[in-house]
Amino acid sequence: MENKIINIYLTVCEKYNTILVAETQRFSNNFCPKFTDEEAITCYIFGILEQKLTLKSAYKFIKDYWAEWFPKLPSYQRFNKLVNFLAPAIELLAKDLLGQFSDYSVDNLLDSLPIVVANSKRSRTAKVASDICDKGYCASKSMYFYGVKLHGLAKHKPHSMPSLRFCTVKPASHSDITVAKQILQTAENINIYADKAYADNKWKAELAEQNVKLFTPVKLKKGQQHLDASDKLFSRAVSSIRQPIEGLFAWLQDKTHIQNASKIRSSAGLIAFIFARIAAYAFLIFYC
Numbered sequence: 001m002e003n004k005i006i007n008i009y010l011t012v013c014e015k016y017n018t019i020l021v022a023e024t025q026r027f028s029n030n031f032c033p034k035f036t037d038e039e040a041i042t043c044y045i046f047g048i049l050e051q052k053l054t055l056k057s058a059y060k061f062i063k064d065y066w067a068e069w070f071p072k073l074p075s076y077q078r079f080n081k082l083v084n085f086l087a088p089a090i091e092l093l094a095k096d097l098l099g100q101f102s103d104y105s106v107d108n109l110l111d112s113l114p115i116v117v118a119n120s121k122r123s124r125t126a127k128v129a130s131d132i133c134d135k136g137y138c139a140s141k142s143m144y145f146y147g148v149k150l151h152g153l154a155k156h157k158p159h160s161m162p163s164l165r166f167c168t169v170k171p172a173s174h175s176d177i178t179v180a181k182q183i184l185q186t187a188e189n190i191n192i193y194a195d196k197a198y199a200d201n202k203w204k205a206e207l208a209e210q211n212v213k214l215f216t217p218v219k220l221k222k223g224q225q226h227l228d229a230s231d232k233l234f235s236r237a238v239s240s241i242r243q244p245i246e247g248l249f250a251w252l253q254d255k256t257h258i259q260n261a262s263k264i265r266s267s268a269g270l271i272a273f274i275f276a277r278i279a280a281y282a283f284l285i286f287y288c
Helices: 002-024 037-049 055-065 076-085 087-099 176-183 201-208 229-256 267-287
Strands: 107-118 134-138 143-155 163-171 190-193 212-215
Touching: 002 037, 002 087, 002 267, 037 055, 037 076, 037 087, 037 267, 055 076, 055 267, 076 087, 076 267, 087 163, 087 267, 107 176, 107 229, 107 267, 143 176, 143 229, 143 267, 163 176, 163 229, 163 267, 190 229, 201 212, 212 229, 229 267
Parallel strands: 107 190, 190 212
Antiparallel strands: 107 143, 134 143, 143 163
8 A cells, every 4th residue: 555655646746747737836925835736636546546535535544544644734624725726737647647558559439427416306406617517418327417528538458448548528518429529630540439429420431531430330210210130230349349438437436436526516626526536547557
């Protein structure tokens, strides 16, 4: 466990001094706090890895068991405020950790995951983080919700869980295909496997000009009641290849409770909540 927290801290320090420092500039007398930004990020991510899945429980875990390592640990209120301030840096850290392991010359899986700030009963009246959240629909769970969607691109690994290589967060109402068009705007020389939500012949033709091949299950045509045998076989093959990304998202939910954001009260808190979990995933898969 000591090696784990040391590894996280050293990696965070390295990233902080190279790419994160621009996101943490302060224009006040407290530009060099006693409890550092690097320590705050380390505490939060380490807490998640140790199954302390709320900011308060992660803080209490550090205070109760690792106080000697963080002698300047502030009050919970100040720690909470600091983590919210560091949300852009945490997002950048998570994306950088994933980006280091990118190899876009292989097959890729595309899908989205709902992050629920308010369930269907409260989805009409919820107002938390309204600049990045809104009401949307999750077809796989047949539910309306208020929140955001995590859109992810994962590297396909035959006979094993895929590895997330890129992710972005958009309001829940944004359609999967609209976000996917933004993600893949400059992509080249890759294969993409996705579900029917991404099926669009015009877009597929545009991607082909970038040498990007998009594979989705075949949709029924207007008036068509059944797929022919060849289309059924093709759809099953595509679905079997893309299904592991659902397993990846299920694993991420099981380990970090990333979908359960009902206790979040601000946009910064939501961004920190999501990307601290993505960073924890990256550390668990690639570093620890």
